[in-house]
Amino acid sequence: MNLSSETLAEIEAAIPKYPEARSAVMPLLHAIQQDQGYLSNEAAEWVAKKLGIEPINVLSVITFYPFFRQQPIGKRHVRVCRTLSCAMAGGSKVCDTMLKEFDTELNGVSPDGEVTVEFAECLASCGSAPVMLVDDELYENLDEAKAAEICQKIKAEA
Amino acid sequence: MAVHPKENRLILKYADEPGYTPGIDSYLAHGGYDMLKKAVGMPPQDIIDEVKKSQLRGRGGAGFPCGVKWSFVDRKSGKPIYLICNCDESEPGTFKDRQIVHKDPHQLIEGIMISCFANNVAKAFIYIREEMPKGARILDQAIVEAKEKGFVGDNILGTDYSCDIVVHRGAAAYICGEETGLIESLEGKRANPRIKPPYFPAVLGLYNCPTIVNNVETLCNAVHILDMGAEAFAQIGRANNTGTRIWCVSGGVQRPGYYEVAGITVGELIHDICGGPLPGRTIKAIIPGGSSMKILKNGERYKGKNPDGAEYDWGLDDVPLDYDGIAAAGSMSGSGGMMVLDDTVSIPAALANLMAFYSHESCGQCTPCREGSLWLKKITARMVHGQARPEDVDLMKSVADQIEGRTICAFGFAVAWPVQSYLAKFEDEFREYATRLSDPNADRQAIKELACNG
Numbered sequence: 001m002n003l004s005s006e007t008l009a010e011i012e013a014a015i016p017k018y019p020e021a022r023s024a025v026m027p028l029l030h031a032i033q034q035d036q037g038y039l040s041n042e043a044a045e046w047v048a049k050k051l052g053i054e055p056i057n058v059l060s061v062i063t064f065y066p067f068f069r070q071q072p073i074g075k076r077h078v079r080v081c082r083t084l085s086c087a088m089a090g091g092s093k094v095c096d097t098m099l100k101e102f103d104t105e106l107n108g109v110s111p112d113g114e115v116t117v118e119f120a121e122c123l124a125s126c127g128s129a130p131v132m133l134v135d136d137e138l139y140e141n142l143d144e145a146k147a148a149e150i151c152q153k154i155k156a157e158a
Numbered sequence: 159m160a161v162h163p164k165e166n167r168l169i170l171k172y173a174d175e176p177g178y179t180p181g182i183d184s185y186l187a188h189g190g191y192d193m194l195k196k197a198v199g200m201p202p203q204d205i206i207d208e209v210k211k212s213q214l215r216g217r218g219g220a221g222f223p224c225g226v227k228w229s230f231v232d233r234k235s236g237k238p239i240y241l242i243c244n245c246d247e248s249e250p251g252t253f254k255d256r257q258i259v260h261k262d263p264h265q266l267i268e269g270i271m272i273s274c275f276a277n278n279v280a281k282a283f284i285y286i287r288e289e290m291p292k293g294a295r296i297l298d299q300a301i302v303e304a305k306e307k308g309f310v311g312d313n314i315l316g317t318d319y320s321c322d323i324v325v326h327r328g329a330a331a332y333i334c335g336e337e338t339g340l341i342e343s344l345e346g347k348r349a350n351p352r353i354k355p356p357y358f359p360a361v362l363g364l365y366n367c368p369t370i371v372n373n374v375e376t377l378c379n380a381v382h383i384l385d386m387g388a389e390a391f392a393q394i395g396r397a398n399n400t401g402t403r404i405w406c407v408s409g410g411v412q413r414p415g416y417y418e419v420a421g422i423t424v425g426e427l428i429h430d431i432c433g434g435p436l437p438g439r440t441i442k443a444i445i446p447g448g449s450s451m452k453i454l455k456n457g458e459r460y461k462g463k464n465p466d467g468a469e470y471d472w473g474l475d476d477v478p479l480d481y482d483g484i485a486a487a488g489s490m491s492g493s494g495g496m497m498v499l500d501d502t503v504s505i506p507a508a509l510a511n512l513m514a515f516y517s518h519e520s521c522g523q524c525t526p527c528r529e530g531s532l533w534l535k536k537i538t539a540r541m542v543h544g545q546a547r548p549e550d551v552d553l554m555k556s557v558a559d560q561i562e563g564r565t566i567c568a569f570g571f572a573v574a575w576p577v578q579s580y581l582a583k584f585e586d587e588f589r590e591y592a593t594r595l596s597d598p599n600a601d602r603q604a605i606k607e608l609a610c611n612g
Contacts, residue, residue, distance in 0.1 A: 017324045019238075019281065020365060025346035030288075030327060057346075064348040064521075065329030067288045079289075082610045083250045084449060084511045085408035085497055092607035119610070121332065121515055122250040122449075123289050126408035126495065127415040136291040 001046045007035040011050070021051045025061050029068055037072045073116035074109045076154055079133040082119035085126035094130050094147045095119060101151035114158050162431045166394070167418045168402045169378045173261035180296050182303040185264035191309050193384040197272045198317050205276035209380060211388035213400040217254075218244055218335075218373030219448070219493050220568075221481045228277055228370060230360035237367040241279040242344065243270055245286040245293075245374050246328055246335040249448035250515060251495025254404035254416055255374035259286070259293040263300040267323065269377035271310060272384060274321045277370060282323045285340050288330045297325045332519035336567050337371040339521065350523040351567035373493075375404060395420040399480035403494055407432050410439060410500030423483075424454075425475025428498060439500040443583070444474065446484050447492025449512050450572030452579035453499075460487040489579075503608065505584040506591045509576060510538035510609035516573045527570045530561040534577060535611065542609040544602055546592035554588075555581050 003011075014027040028047045033039050044058040051058075062068045080086075080095040095106070098117045104110035107118050125131045128140035132147075139150060161167060161174065172178045172188050185191070197205055210225025231239060243266065247255040258266055266284075274282050286294050301323050304310040312320045331349050333339040338352035341364050356362055363369020379401055383391045392400045402420045405427055407413075412433030419427065428434060428441065435441050443455045460472045470486070477487045484491045499508060517535035522528045534557055537550050547553075558577035561570045581588060594600060 020345070022346035023326075023344060026327065026329060026343070030329070051346075053346075060348055061346065065331050066518075067328075067330035082511075083515050084508055085251060087511050087608050087610040088409050088497075088499075088503060088508075090607075092610045120289065120330070121518060122248060124247045124253045124256050124287070126251050126253055126497070127406060129408055129414070133289060138292075 001032075001042060003032065003035050007031050015051070022053055022057070024051060025053075025058060026065075029058070029062060033068060038069050040070070072109070074114050075158070076115045077133075077135055078115050078117045078154075079120035079123070080117065081121070081123045081125075081129070081131050083122035083126075085122075086130040089129035090143060091130035091132075093144050094132060094142045097144045097147040098132075098151060101148060112158070115154065162417060164419065164422060164426060164431050165417050166402050166420045168382050168394075169265065169375060170257060170262070170404065170416070170418045173257055178261070180261060180263050180300065182264055182300065182307065185262065185268075186307075190264055191268055191304075191307070193381045194268050194271050194275075194309055195315060196384055197275050198315050198319060202276045202278060205272065205380075205384070208383055208388040209276070212379075212383045212391040213398060214376065214379050214383060214391070215399070215481060216373055217375035217379075217403065217494065219249065219450075221491065224372065224376055224379075227360065227372075228273075230358070231277060231370060232361045232368040233278070235361075235368060238281065239277055239279050240364045240367055240369045241270065241274050241277060241282040242337075242340065242364065242369060242371045243282065243284040243374060243377055244335065244337065244340060244371055245284050245290075246332075246340060247290075247374070247493075248287055248332040248335045249450065249493040249495055250512070251406060251408055251445065251448045251497045252493040253406050253408075254494060256290065256293065257404070257416055258374055258378060259290065260296060263296050264304065265378050265381060266297075266374055267300055267304050267310065269380045270323060271304075271314070271321065272380045273370070273372065273377055275314075275319060276380075279370070280321050282321060283344060283364075284323060284325045285328060285334065285344060286325060287328045287334070291327075294325055294327050301325065331521075332515075333521045333567075333569060336569060339567065340371065341369065348521070350521050351569070353566050375494075396478065396480055396482070399478075399482055403480070403491075405479065406495045407498065408495070409498035410435055410441065410503070411498050412436060419479065422479050423475060424477045424479050427479055427496070429475065432498075435498075435500050439502060441474075441498060442501050442503060443499045443505070445497040445499070445576075446487075446489050448495040449497065449515065450575060451492045452489040452575045453505075453583060454484075454487055454489055455583045458487075458583075462486055504591070504605055505580050505587050506538065506541050507605045507608040509580050510535075510542045510611055512576050513538045513573075514609070514611035516569075520569065520573070524565040524570065526561045526564045527573060530557045531573045533557050534573065539609065539611050541588070541592055541595065542602065542605050542611070544595040544597070544600055546596060548592070550592060551581065551585065551588045 048055040102110040339349035343349040359369040513535040517531040558574040562574035
């Protein structure tokens with residue numbers, strides 16, 4: 001595992017926060033996924049060794065939680081909320097706009113490798129529906145025009 | 159966001175004031191941490207008694223009295239007692255904890271510390287959902303600031319009491335909002351809820367130690383109960399429904415948003431505060447407390463007797479906007495996330511949307527829920543796609559009835575209640591819909607977009 005020194009420091013800081021080491025599985029997986037882009041079998045084995053548990057214990061966590069992934073995605077992670085309040089406000093059209101602008105399919109990596117567009121379940125911002133997350137940034141009160149603007153911004157930052 | 163005159167802001171009092179920041183200086187300039195200072199000078203049992211007397215009920219979903227929950231904690235086990243703040247805010251329609259965490263995190267830290275001191279807790283966790291990455295960083299920063307000032311960490315405010323808070327991020331699984339699923343997740347496992355008994359968190363919680371799990375808004379109320387006293391707090395709202403509540407309104411109203419209120423009706427919230435339906439539209443139904451709760455149809459009458467014997471006969475607008483009012487109308491106030499469905503919304507498509515949610519979020523542990531939610535997704539999806547079968551309406555009800563009450567956790571109810579209540583109140587729409595959409599020339603685009611289920 002070729003982890004950056006920042007990631008290793010984050011991992012070392014996370015473990016002693018918990019009374020039992022196994023509780024640090026999720027923070028470690030977050031740190032490694034942020035560093036590597038996804039969680040390989042090698043990563044699961046590394047985390048297991050680090051925490052003194054079996055690799056299957058780590059793999060079972062990776063496969064349970066939707067945010068943890070076993071394949072790489074595009075450089076930017078776009079998550080459009082699909083749950084009821086956003087759907088009533090046009091979330092589906094926002095998602096279509098993102099897919100069209102990046103010439104990609106839902107859950108796939110765009111041909112230029114820039115984005116992966118997914119639907120997400122309720123992002124807890126229903127009062128400003130429809131919303132989407134682009135990496136850590138929440139965009140609210142969207143429509144097709146605003147979504148297209150955000151696509152241009154992502155492309156400009158590429 | 160301007161505060162509506164019908165609001166009664168206690169928890170969100172400063173959150174939207176111009177210039178108010180999540181930093182500790184803003185909080186301290188508004189009397190922040192004064193109640194923690196007061197608390198550490200009180201006998202812990204007195205704080206628990208105050209919270210009990212305030213009649214504060216949990217704001218996360220079930221509405222269980224907070225002080226009673228605290229009194230269940232096993233204090234004789236010799237094991238450490240843990241407190242977990244449930245900030246996994248995931249119930250569709252709910253976005254109140256987001257406001258507190260992003261705008262006034264120190265109020266939450268103070269509420270947690272008061273609750274920890276009262277319950278002799280030396281380690282607290284904030285379980286925050288993955289989809290609030292900025293919120294997690296804000297909380298981390300707030301804890302650092304609070305530690306520097308001696309409000310969190312060793313020897314709090316110069317006393318011999320010490321307590322640390324750890325922020326733990328989830329990974330996009332709704333079931334982590336269920337308290338025993340959350341505990342499993344915090345132990346580093348799949349978030350499969352535990353069976354009760356024996357796993358009542360107050361006795362066998364985190365690491366099989368006594369554990370308190372409270373919602374963000376519930377914990378913030380501890381600050382205000384100490385500030386105004388239990389009796390004054392209990393004067394806000396109706397008896398057994400005390401304090402303010404942050405209601406989140408989304409869907410077909412003119413001013414969706416979050417509103418902290420007490421002692422008003424559903425109609426006052428929807429019409430006076432939120433401006434009523436959009437121009438030219440009418441309200442068809444509301445889902446009162448997050449997507450898991452039974453739907454209330456506009457035009458229904460709710461009749462019954464209050465505990466004092468007085469009879470009531472309400473329309474939707476007359477229903478008191480609190481735990482007991484909405485329960486009397488046959489639903490629950492849940493997490494306070496109200497979705498308003500106007501006359502443009504197809505109820506079967508809305509249900510198809512929610513069934514896609516529940517089948518995705520079922521943890522898969524109990525067969526009725528895992529299989530049933532998937533079948534409900536498939537059946538509602540084929541209705542939306544014009545492939546419904548005549549028997550589907552009855553089949554959906556049968557599947558829902560076989561999930562309800564046959565699962566380890568309450569998620570089973572959350573799948574079944576929407577199906578059962580939408581079918582009971584909008585059966586004609588489901589039957590008509592199945593027939594009409596089977597027409598090969600039917601325009602299904604808008605319906606598919608609402609169902610949004612592939």
